[in-house]
Amino acid sequence: MTVTEGQPISAAMTPAEAAAHVVATNPTFAVAPAVIRGTTFKTFKNIPATVPALMAAGRAQHGGGALDYLLYEGERWTYGEFCSEVNRMAQAMQSAFSVGKGDRVAIAMRNYPELLTLVLAISATGATVVFVNAWWTTSELEYALRDSGARLVFADGPRAERLASLVTPLNLTVVGVRDGEAQASQSYSAMRDSAFSDQPPEVSIDTDDDFAVMYSSGTTGHPKGVVQTHRGAVNAVFSWLMMAVMAPLVTPPAPDAPPAPRPSALVVTPLFHVTATHPLFLLSLAAGAHITLMRKWDAEEAVRLIEGEKITRFLGVPTQSAELMQAAAAQGTTLHTLDYLGSGGAKRPGAQVAELAKAFPNAGIATGWGMTETNALGIGMIGDDYLKRPESAGKLHPPLQELRLLDDAGREVPIGELGEITVKSPANMRCYLNKPNETDEVLQDGWLRTGDLAKIDQEGYVTILDRKKNIIIRGGENIACLDVEGALHRLPEVREACAFSVPDLRLGEVVGAVVQLRDGCTLTCAQVAQALEGQLAGFKQPQFLWTQHTPLLRGATDKIDRRGLRKVCLEKHEETT
Incomplete structure (x- = not known):
């Protein structure tokens, strides 16, 4: 198995041209149809089967x-x-x-x-x-x-x-x-x-x-x-590996550029979730990458490991990227060996993208969307594309996946309209264990209905607006929680924000939000309305606001626990009314 075959290219290609070139010239990434559980999918035909x-x-x-492969607190394995x-x-x-x-x-x-x-x-x-x-x-x-x-x-x-x-x-x-x-x-x-x-x-x-x-x-x-399945996991791995092969075709290195260093990844999220297992651990096997494990997240220790082990790849939840940036600044370093700084598991606040690019000038700041149900394969982008579109999730990773945005009736929506992300690829799960009804609800003819609501533009960039279940319906108007949160994140007083529905006798639901404020700051609903006037439609403005200076409640994967926060805030509301 090799990932470097093909003809040398000097002129920059578009991503679509690069994908087509790699599939056509590199046997590792040759694509062929395969029938899986009665449905035909596009698959890599020459990759390992399991x-x-x-x-x-x-x-x-x-x-x-x-070669050295694995490092954990001083213990090393080839x-x-x-x-x-x-x-x-x-x-x-x-x-x-x-x-x-x-x-x-x-x-x-x-x-x-x-x-x-x-x-x-x-x-x-x-x-x-x-x-x-x-x-x-x-x-x-x-x-x-x-x-x-x-x-x-x-x-x-x-x-x-x-x-x-x-x-x-x-x-x-x-x-x-x-x-x-x-x-x-x-x-x-x-x-x-x-x-x-x-x-x-x-x-x-x-x-x-x-x-x-x-x-x-x-x-x-x-x-x-x-x-x-085995097929799902290895096809996801080689989809990411192909992105790495495409990268120098899209952005050719300078003629005198030194050879790229051996990839080396720092694992900072739990290995019982796909963010760590698939695009870091399993990918490392095929990519020839070194792996460094952290026993638990510590931003200062992460800076030390990145510098000491010449780490090139960092993938964590957005809060870890932010904390890494703060720790690096405190230690006076830009972590020059990093060439990839990705976010998974939750959407990164758009305002953070430019800050990270400035703090880590050698790193391509990246974002990605994937699910446990897709073996973490999905949508992503890196570098200038992301800087230009910090609220977007990126484009579909080629060449195996297909994408549709569907309405509630299963019809494909026009470009620019809100629809449910629905993907087809060999990386999709086989089923939900012991849950045939739930499986049938989301898997139809090989297509996975993800529950994520998004829009796609003419260039193929996907912007995720919310989960279906995270829509606030105010008097018949649909409000995406992420839309509200994105606006709140732009306020200088706000460190974190979470929006949710608050029951209302007249409108059914109105917008509520809880925010973590920066040290020494205060904020009221009226101040939010004034600050966001012209930026966020009036019906989307939070009618209820709860503030705190401590981090917002999180669940097992370090995502903000929207339901838990809503429950706590509504209980406080009931106590005061």
């Missing part, structure tokens, strides 16, 4: 296995050492627990190196990885384990403690990892050391077999188990 094959094929990109440990754990799982096709094996831990090893080891046996949220309570863990049917769980200390009361009723086997080894009946290190071989197990895995169950961050009720 996630374990992705690891094996990536060895050449990592110096035949000799790619060869990492692959050897993956294979030993796969052999150990087969030997000790007869793990194989049809089984589901759960991972419950913070961002430890063993989590990466286990994702690939479980996959290598033909079993399905079940990612559970490391921040979940015992009852939430119980739901996911019952839902998935996983009976073998690898857990660190805090998770092993929360699982203790579930071992007997769920008939669990808990394998302790790191600080969990003393609390569990089995230990990761003992299993690894007992393996008789570091060769990959001989297992037949189909490209459309299940790779993982990853639970979405639902804010009401139980989360949904998103079932991802």
Whole structure:
């Protein structure tokens, strides 16, 4: 496998021309139709068929296995050492627990190196990885384990403690990892050391077999188990890899430019979510990238690691980008090795884009939209395109995806009108686990209805305005919460903002908002109305405003918890009326 084949190009191409050129000239990215579950999709025809094959094929990109691959708090692995440990754990799982096709094996831990090893080891046996949220309570863990049917769980200390009361009723086997080894009946290190071989197990895995169950961050009720296939994951990986191959065709480097450095990524978000697993970890296998794990987010430590390890790629939620910018400024550095600074999981405030570009002049400031249901593949943009359109999500990543914006009746809306983002690609999930009705609601003939409302312009740039369920309907007028929040973010007094509906006897709903103010600032509804006059339509103005100087409430993925904030604010409102 190589990603550098094709004819040298000196003149700049448009992104569309670059995509067509790469598909036509580089065999790695050749596209062919494939029938998946009765529907025809565009797929890469020459890429590895499964996630374990992705690891094996990536060895050449990592110096035949000799290059450093993984760093965690002073512990280092070459790619060869990492692959050897993956294979030993796969052999150990087969030997000790007869793990194989049809089984589901759960991972419950913070961002430890063993989590990466286990994702690939479980996959290598033909079993399905079940990612559970490391921040979940015992009852939430119980739901996911019952839902998935996983009976073998690898857990660190805090998770092993929360699982203790579930071992007997769920008939669990808990394998302790790191600080969990003393609390569990089995230990990761003992299993690894007992393996008789570091060769990959001989297992037949189909490209459309299940790779993982990853639970979405639902804010009401139980989360949904998103079932991802091997084909879905590897096609997403090679879509991103193709973007990297296209980049020098769109923006050719100077003739005397030095060779691009080896890619190196800092993982700062939880590995039980797609933002970290897919476009960072899984992509690193094929891209020949180095991976550095952070035990927990710390902006000052992130600056130290980026400088010390020559990190080139940073992908986190918007608050992490903002905190990294502040920490870098405090330490007097522009983090010159960064060439990519992306945002995922939540929309970055538009005003932050230019600030980041100024703070990190060598980095391409990027944004992306993707879902657990799409293996994180979706829409994005970087650099000048993003600076010109800081409120946009970007364009559809080529070449496999198709996009439609649909109304409630399933009809495609005209350019410039609001519709639901609906995507078709081999990266789409297979289903929601054990939820056929919910699956049928969102998956139709290969098309995934995402629930995100957006507009698309003549050039193909998509601007996401809200989730369907985050629309405020005021007297028949639809108001996108993100529209209100974007306006509030432009006020100098406001650090963060969240809008939501407030019940109203006359209009049905009116706009309410809670904001985090900058230190020493105050703000009233009247002041907001005055400041936003001419910028935000009168019917969109917040009629109720709650202010605080502490960060806004967040959920498990560090996204602002809109429903939780709304509940708290409405309770305060009821107490005062």
